[in-house]
Amino acid sequence: MQSVHQTLRIFLYVAILVSLWKGFEFSRKFWGNNYSEKKETFSSDKVDIKAKNQWIDSLQNAYSYSPNVERKEMRKHHQENPNSAKSTLSDTSETKFTRNTFLAYPKNNLKTLQYFFSALQNLENGANEHYRILYFADSQIEGDRITATLRTALQEKVGGCGVGLQGFTNANNIKFSIQQENDEKLKNYFLLGKALPEKKQTYGILGQTYLYSEKDTASYTIFRKSEKASEKAQKVENIKILFRNTQTPTLIEIWESENKLSHKKFEPASQVHFWAVPLQTNFSEIKVTWQSANSPEMYAVALDCNKGITVDNIPIRGSAGLEFTKMNLSTLQAQAEYLNPCLVILHFGVNVTMNTTDFGFYERKMMEQINFLKKAFPKASFVLVGISDRSYKSGNAFETYPAVEILRRVQKRIALQADCAFWDLYEAMGGKNTMPLWVEKGLASKDYTHFTLKGAEIIGNMFFEALWSDFQSYKNIQ
Template sequence: MSGKNKSAYPFYIIVGSLVCLVALSQLNYSFSYKDFQFRKLDMLSDLRTTSPDDKELTTGKDSSKLSVSDSTGARKPGGSTLPNPDHLHDYMSYTGILEYAPPATVETAAGIQHFLNVLKELHAGTRKKVRIAYFGDSMIEGDLITSDLRDSLQSQFGGAGVGFVPVTSVVASFRTTIQHTFSSDWKDYHYKNSPPASVTLGLSGHTFYPGGNSWVKYSPVKKTHLDKFEEVSVLYGPATAATININDRDYTLTGDQPVNRLDLQQDTGHTSIVLKNGGGAAMPFYGVCFESNKGIYVDNYSFRGISGVELGRLSSAMIHRMQEERPYDLVIMHYGANVLFRPELTDYSWYERPMKKVMDSLRQDLPATSFLIIGTADKSYRKNDRYITAPGVEALLKVQHDLATGYGTAYWNLYAAMGGEGSMVKWVEGDTVLANKDYTHLNRQGAAKVGALLYKAIMNEYRRAEKP
């Protein structure tokens, strides 16, 4: 064969390879190895100002995608995004915070705008305190996630103190942000043990009644922002001249409100706080709060084994009174692990219906408060000798996202922030182990990472809100 023909070989090889690649790209076929899938090739993609996927978002062909934010900055009807300089976001893959405006007929805080505004006031010195109520299940018990979020926020905006701590806790020995011990004779009424109608549950889902010799002791720990007690408040229910002893000093408790507060005026410094039952009629206690005179606080309201629907059992009168005594500027709702009890289930309408009632109540009881719904973390289960993401994860994320759009809250997709599909396997089996072998719960290091990711997402919104 002549040299001329041989010199054309590279050209033939390149053309032949290109033809094969184009042909393969037209296949919409997947096979089981790591869920690999061919994607169609768009030869003109670099020349387009709007990609085919972007066109799908803007034309509304897929209701699970978000439309472009209104460039005028005006709020749009419920289910729409608030002004955002970013362009298009798919809620299943976006790792930042998405914000939604409530329906025009509902007067409630939009997204996390109120929270961002009070953060600016706190930074400017025109506001003394900002508080976050972080509700969740066992994913946050022991102050996991919340401790790292709190530490980062307090380093940025000031404040010292762990916030609310219940009277007793099943994870007190596991928690590292406060030393917490107590006697065994406290009666704990909560979501799961059918409290009598006369008992009003506290915001934590617990209410505690003392026995004859009940006591609880709290001590600071040697950590930044947590090494001393400055302001201490005892939260309790209705009481008539009941007596408690705190650090060998007697206090008389009175109050007919669902939530009452006793502020300790003494200088607590680095000492422990020991609360003892002083006698008289048994009265309800909720917990003790630890703060300084200014700054930001994150209260951990964890409750093992719940799905979030239990919040619907909280009394409106109690919530209103709590908001008067210790107002919250942001409520975070972080659930999902206990909803995904059947990994292959993909219909969560049974969960969405009661959660809508919960959101109806909370938005009505806390109209000026910002809300952030956190989409579930990845959860894996064993199938065909390997661990894969449960099909129910994305189905549940859609329900949680629909709640956010329907009620005008903010939304953060933890699943996406972790890395999306298969991320839990990587967190469990990676060189740095970030989650437990149940392929559901984070370990302490993984929780710290999630806390850092959430802090970053919040600060991105805060800095965006600062721009003119």
């Protein structure tokens, strides 16, 4: 029996030594002979790198605003052929690199976006109506990135003006499209921040509520035109204020530069108040002041046109898109009925953990959020925008997180099961390992996650072209 044990021990030692030797040989070959390949960003497919570079260059040429005639021609090509990059790639390329920039629909049914497409059709036909698009996202759209470009393109096509819904402070969302100033009395309560007093869930449509402290009885916010905004975004025809005061009377004054434009006293009420005031002159500066013994719940102010379309920039920093059910449904429904959104866009993903490949919990929670929002916005179509490429440093290279492609597939499945359209941003920007190329070209920041203003402009234009192309197809089947 003892000899048997000795034989087993010897066999085990030999097996360990063989395993260690094989590991050493693999490591020597990999880090020795192939070390030059590890230095490259993508060592597996050099042709693919070249093609992806050409694809991104073609996007820059086609979707960056410029008076250059050649760029206009490139953009025209992408508008007419948004699913093909063939003419933008050199004929000598060994691999034709084609990216899908269209949207995906449940059962390929364009009527998934019927509310949105019908609104566009009404405006094309001259309807005296005003519609809005609610673009909810994480920090990818902070500063009005992506949304400013989408807004400009749509307003050029079907009319509209203004920058849409704004908060009463802009501490986390300073925008180039509007200038804003407020006193320091206002406190911002939002879905991922400090909870509202008394555990209320009465957040506004921006996912935020603004209050001034108990010792204060007044506050103000000023909005100024930004010369960096598009011509249409700089124009405002009316201002809408959304709030609720349940305790004491509230006096609101609206000033246009140094002139008092309007004022109104609101008695306490349980329902949400909506107050619309037309602007008589060109928008330059608007000041909103509040006076009340107890702070009202301030939700949002909308800087809009009387007709046309508005795109609202609604970033929720740090969000994975799983917090909407914290909001009060009836409060949200009241705001939705007044604001008349025809499209809700949900663009999340970069704050979902990259340290897992199991997104079962995320899938269940995201379905809950969509079902909740569909109850809140029953007359709106829905689009889910998938996660963009996101990279981590592996040795001397930046590579796509393995979880990104899995999450992207999960997001598409969620969208199609929930009767939403899906836009694959990961695919549209070039697919696996394209984020380092966007960073190299100044289109994304060096966190290898967020887009720069230049990159966001390209994304916004690509998204618009995808939506507009499908709108043309929708009209053909009516």
